[in-house]
Amino acid sequence: MTESPIGVFDSGIGGLSVLQALQSALPAEHFVYWADSGHAPYGEKSDVFVRQRSLAIAQHLIERHHIKALVVACNTATAAAIHELRTQYPQLPLIGVEPALKPAIALSRTQRIGVIGTRGTLGSDKFHRLLSSLDGQAEFIVQPCNGLALAIEESTHISASASSEKxxxxxxxxTGQMGAFGRGPGQIDTLVLGCTHYVFAQNELQTLLGTDVQLVSTGEPVARQTRRLLEAAAQLRSGPAPIAASARMQLLTNGELSGLQAAAQRWLHLPHAACHKADPHV
Structure with missing residues (x-):
């Protein structure tokens, strides 16, 4: 299993932000990434639907690609399906993502922390349990962002200026509904990006909110946890010096191939040849 790839999936291109962190932390590993863009966005779908898609993709990655670990690079899918995935595949190292509330507490000075995410993530029992476990440690201002993940997903199909404006x-x-941002008393000084897609809107966010506001995402913690689990299972790939990313990445999509190609080139500097159409029967 040591030579097998690590599977990663998301509702679309958002999980590329997690893949970016994974390839940096695990330079010798091979990856298979599934962008379920034909069913995006998950955040506005039912839990039942998201669980069905998550289980189908996991089964395909295990049976067809023989993955040695699975990273659920989607907050909504983690909230809806991680328990069932762990029950179904108890021997498989499984890593989910969740809004990085704990790291945000350590960073914040005003102890007013904003959280943006999809309605599916922020309305889930898993998120509310996480929020309750941190009661009294900070004040969290939670804001669902309907349509934002889809706008970022679609940004690969339209001009950069038009997509940035939208x-x-x-x-x-x-963010205007959340209150004042900044370092002053009572202001939100830290913003948690509770959807992996939102990492690709960091530039717009920072320009909008100012450099005093810290943005917190989940990619690096997920990469560290993936490495820890593989080390514990003695499944880290041992090999020569790190190989080129394009030689160890296989990206699949059931959406428009050109969209994944554009996103992979823009954010991971991967050639179009790294992207492929996914099995339409999954």
């Missing part, structure tokens, strides 16, 4: 308009509307 994303900025959505961000301005949602």
């Amino acid at each position: 994303i900025t308009a959505l961000l301005r509307g949602y």
